[in-house]
Amino acid sequence: MDFIEELKTLKTQVLISDSFKIPEHFDNIVISGMGGSGIVGKLFSELYHLKPVICLDDYDIPDFVGKNTVFIGISYSGNTEEAISCTKQALKKGAHVFVITSGGDLSKLSNERIVIPSGLQPRSAIGYMLMPLLNTFLNIDAEKRNSISNLINGVDLHHEEASQLGKEIANEKKIPVIYGFSPFRYVAYRWKTQFNENSKLMAINNYFPELNHNDTMSLRDTYLKETFFFITFGGSSGKISRRIDATEKVTSTTFHKVEPLGIDDIEKMFYLIHFGDYISLETAMIRNMDPRDVSSIEHLKSLIR
Amino acid sequence: MDFIEELKTLKTQVLISDSFKIPEHFDNIVISGMGGSGIVGKLFSELYHLKPVICLDDYDIPDFVGKNTVFIGISYSGNTEEAISCTKQALKKGAHVFVITSGGDLSKLSNERIVIPSGLQPRSAIGYMLMPLLNTFLNIDAEKRNSISNLINGVDLHHEEASQLGKEIANEKKIPVIYGFSPFRYVAYRWKTQFNENSKLMAINNYFPELNHNDTMSLRDTYLKETFFFITFGGSSGKISRRIDATEKVTSTTFHKVEPLGIDDIEKMFYLIHFGDYISLETAMIRNMDPRDVSSIEHLKSLIR
Structure with missing residues (x-):
């Protein structure tokens, strides 16, 4: 399957109805995962606010994890060493342990598992991994899943604006700088990681309003400013929207603004x-880079094993 | 006071012994603050693991904040609108509310306050704001505070290596890329924000091992690689140390490595x-930039008021 066909599976991925049976009472949610798998916990943490959600992207769990913790280990391959290490530790501490994976060692660590189809790049399986969290904790129903799927189908059919941005970045040899804001902070991070892995390109992500307390001071006078290509999103609150406009004005910087379709934050996120x-x-295609190639990451994993 | 004199106050700042009387039982800690004030919550979150620590750098608090939450509002000026908004919301929800500030409106919101000396740039008051958290939750004693102070005094007296790095960055017109790892992720972020505010320079921060799942894929083939100046720290675990070496090898990149002195993570952090x-x-001095100037940030605040 070539990469564009992989991308186009997202509209069917978001239809999966799997969810976890979580305990009625718990104190916190801890989600472990790396890279293209770990980001689903981070995206979820911006949508769910009824309990603290802590996302781990390292080897160890914090001391507070215990029997009142809902712990979710996520690894598309099921063999990510950081996620396996955390999940084993959470089991020892008596947490309620759930896993989302296509197989591997992770699938053997808990019977409370959602097994998703294999064969994709982890970063292309974002729908398979994110929907179980939304189904479980936000009570997403079939009608909402269909609505998300239709929206994504529209992006598949009409991605000229996106491709145009990709062309500008590659043709002008720019480093993308993506400025998000809640609940789309980790959408900006997702874009950054997609530029890294698909386009083999350095990229930067940051978020309002925090960036107005530091980054903003650099934009007017930094050298190499012409190196960067600034992007932010529409769909913000009035407060953030005013900040975006004011930042452009104060720093003499133009942001490319992508206006999300969708009737709520979940749809806009997708x-x-x-x-x-x-x-x-x-950007990858213009640079003649294979978007599926992650050989440097594989090489690195072999060196540290 | 010129900026270097501000910096040199850090060794006396870390001697403050103030701490909060926190309730015996609580479920989570929520810390609100922006920029140079907010970072102390983020640094603290990497050192304390007995309860979930959620750091807020936006206007609103999550729904879970309530009577079992220890809430700490931090703003050096006491007039940061995001921190004031969150602190007012936390009071309404019945949280245990504490504040750290030099004055302003924030100081009026709770009697459980630590009032610190005014007159510095917020980012130069990091010791005044971080120590109360360490004193309260990590039981730092006078002996440890003296030890940190002596260590910082050593940096004041022998900062040639640091100045040399600053010279290289400015003279070669590079964008600093700082790669941290736990518990120094937010040290990398602090460096990034200091380059922004003091040097008026774009900068990038990221952390191991997460960056090995995305960023790594870009370092070999990105264009404009010569634009960037890569820095990481010593003092990591064996696992992270192996990752740092492997990342350099796989991506043909050289990282400048800063070896921290100090006998534990807190000392190394400082x-x-x-x-x-x-x-x-x-870097600021070579660029003829006033490190104290934050006029763009002030201009922006006036526009959104």
Whole structure:
């Protein structure tokens, strides 16, 4: 399957209805995962606010994890050493342990598992991994899943605007700088990682309003400013929207603004994620880079084993 | 007071012994603050693991905040609108509310307050704001505070290595890329923000091992690679140390490695923070930038008021 066909599976991925049976009472949610798998916990943490959600992207769990913790280990391959290490530790501490994976060692660590189809790049399986969290904790129903799927289908059919941005970045040899804001902070991070992996390109992500307390001071006077290509999203609150406009004015910087379609934050999140997929794909194609190639990451894993 | 004199107050700042009387039982800690004030919550979150620590750098608090939450509002000026908004919301929800500030509206919101000396740039008051958290939750004693102070005094007296890095960055017109790892992820972020505010320079921060799942894929083939100046720290675990070496090898990239002095993570954290202060100051001086100037940030605040 070539990479664009992989991307186009997202509209069917978001239809999966699997969910976990979580305990009625718990104190916190801890989600472990790396890279293209770990980001689903981070995206979820911006949508769910009824309990503290702590996302781990390292080898160890914090001391507070215990019997009142809902712990979710996520690894598409099921063989990510950081996620396996954390999941084993959570089991020892007596947490309620759930896993999302296509197989591997992780699938053997808990009977409370959702097994998703294999054969994709982990970063292309974002729908398979994110929907179980939304189904479980946000009570997403079939109607909402269909609505998300239709929205994504629209991006597949009409991705000219995304491709145009990808062309500009590659043709002008720019480093993308993606400025998000809640609940799309990790959408900006997703875009950054897609530029890294698909386009083999350095990229930067940051978020409002925090960036107005530091980054903003650099934009007017930094050298190499022409190196960067600034992107932010529409769909923000009035407060953030005013900040975006004021930042452009104060720093004499122009931001490319991507306006998300969608009737709520979840839909806008998926729209923006998929829009970014097509930007990074276009940039990869113009650069003659294979978007599926992750040989450096595989090489590194072999060196540290 | 000129900026270097501000920096040199850090060794006396870390001697403050103030702490909060926190309730015996609580479920989570929520810390609100922006920029140079907010970072102390983030640094603390990497050192304390007995309860979930959620750091807020936006206007609103999550739904779970309630009577079992220890909430700490931090703003050096006491007039940061995001921190004031969150603190007011936390009071309404019945949280145990504490504040750290030099004055302003925030100081009026809770009697459980630590009032610190005014007159510094917020980012130069990091010791005044971080120590109360360490004193309260990590039981730091006078002996440890003296030890940190002596270490910082050593950086003040011998900052040639830091200044040399600052010179290289400015003279070669490079964008600093700082790669941290736990518990120094937010030290990397601190360096990035110091380059922004003091040197008026774009900068990038990221952390191991997460960056090995995405960023790594870009370092070999990105264009404009000569634009960037890569820095990481010593003092990591064996696992992270192996990752750092493997990343250099796989991507044909050289990282400048700063070796922290100090006998534990807290001391190493302060050493690295202060070392980074001197790098960003040197870069500012060579660029003829006033490190104290934050006029763009002030201009922006006036526009959105």
